[in-house]
């Protein structure tokens with residue numbers, strides 16, 4: 001293979017790595033934002049479930065307080081029953097006590113309902129807290145991973161860019177310009193293998209004459225369909 005093509009093949013391998021790394025490095029802030037978003041979502045989900053439980057617990061306390069107050073009133077009324085003079089007053093007194101007792105029973109029913117609710121919500125809340133602990137660990141891990149990938153990527157990218165700068169100096173200017181022209185237009189892929197009689201860039205079945213020329217490797221040939229530069233790669237066994 002002529003040196004020019006060997007150098008361009010090397011350049012293509014470098015550029016493919018550089019582009020992959022650049023994308024990784026550039027995408028890091030967005031990847032971190034996505035981690036943050038997921039983390040906040042699970043945080044508010046947990047918050048919501050815990051708030052439901054807190055509300056139910058408060059409701060239960062309010063009911064209990066109200067039942068206690070009414071029971072207290074009943075007690076007071078009863079302690080005064082000996083002072084009642086007339087039958088009419090006594091009937092009224094009984095009615096009042098009955099009404100309060102009825103209210104206490106209703107509140108006790110409500111307390112039972114809210115207790116069932118609390119039992120259910122305690123399970124949901126415990127589950128949500130457990131889930132959140134997992135999510136939190138996952139979040140820390142993902143962010144650390146993205147940050148490490150970003151800083152490693154930047155270092156590696158600099159090494160590759162230095163290598164590339166050194167390589168550019170060795171490639172004849174015309175060949176380099178042609179390479180860059182194709183690279184910019186053909187999806188960052190300018191130099192491809194001709195293998196099994198196929199252009200590995202567009203999978204065109206190559207004309208036999210061209211394939212034979214590429215095999216000789218005496219000059220740079222391009223694919224008649226995609227226009228990429230071709231080098232020979234031995235057929236698959």
Ligand SMILES: [Zn+2]
Nearest residue numbers: 199202223226
């Ligand atoms: Zn092609």
